Amino acid sequence: MSASTQPDIIRPYGDTTGDGMVQVSFTLPVPHDKRAEGAALQLAAKMGLEPALLVHAKAMGPDFTFFVVYGSAKHLVDLREVTVVEREFPLLTPTEVNKAIKSRLRRKLVVVGACIGTDAHTVGIDAILNIKGFAGEKGLEYYREVKVVNLGAQVLVPELVERARAEKADAVMVSQVVTQRDAHIHNTTTMSAAFREAYPAGQVPLLVVGGPRFEEGSAARLGVDRIFGRGTTPGEVASYLVHALAPTKGAPAKNAPTKNAPTKGAPSTTKEKA
Known part of the structure; x- marks a missing residue:
């Protein structure tokens, strides 16, 4: 039919x-x-x-x-009566992502990722950040114009905020797999509140969370910019980062990209494990 x-x-x-x-x-x-x-x-x-x-x-x-x-x-x-959250940005290849970041930001895009609270499941965050990637796509470490700082598991929210400030992060990515007693909801709202308290208005990094139990369309309620559910690929995340942080000329960005100065001599990838 x-x-x-x-x-x-x-x-x-x-x-x-x-x-x-x-x-x-x-x-x-x-x-x-x-x-x-x-x-x-x-x-x-x-x-x-x-x-x-x-x-x-x-x-x-x-x-x-x-x-x-x-x-x-x-x-x-x-x-x-079925409502669906449609993807509002095009999917880009790694080459297109790198080209967009280089030409529009004119520096590397900095991403800090972690599993916060007591969550020790790094499968989700590693699938997006690690070079080996997921579903046949290489992770963000593969993108030469993206600097990845992977803090690993069981990271306290104050530690995440401090590291994001130190790295001058454009985006903070948090994975939440543990959902008992709505732990993912509590951790996410706590994290978003902490970032808004630590940063001046309009300068908070892009806050992105992912996990199998988040509801589509609940980003605003949780105080974050984007929610990704199960099956999300690194390419989709990379395309979103370009859409939000390095838009085409005339399109509004989430934050002004000039808030971070280029980091001379910094490696393109920093890998830490908890």
Whole structure:
């Protein structure tokens, strides 16, 4: 079915078109027994799955049970009410990124990256910054006109602010994978507040965060300039940095690019690990 003939109201697909079948998983704080399985089916019914079939139940220690339930959802999806955050900048090649930075900034673009708080998962930040990159694309260390300072994991917010000031960072990139009790939200808002307190108005570096649990469109609420979710590639991030910090003539930049003086003799990449 082509996009032009696609209906506005749809239901999930399982065995047959429009049958509404979905599969959900969850954990209940009860020991695994028949009563626990009945509780899982009761929850499924209250979620709008009817009829619901319990397809998997496994004890998670003595006091918890993990369930997988399969059933038909009553709810409909209205495609007209779906909102999508569209990418507002073109994707550039590494050559185009380097050329844009060199011709428009006339110096290296400085990026400081870290995992903050207690987050020790560097896979995300390394995928964007490390030269080996991600999804077949080389990381920002590969770009000759970008100076990368990777602080690694479990970096305290005051340390990140201090290093960003010392490096005269154009952009600060933070990865947050740990999401228990909304730790990623708390860490991000704390970080953004700290930068706005430490910098004069209008001179705060570009604040970019990434992680699998951030909601699209929540950047303003969290006090940052951009949020990247799962599947983001280094090329997409590099293109955004050019769009925000080294725009074409006449286009507004996030901050005036002259706020940082060129660093003579500085290496193009500084790598530190926590």
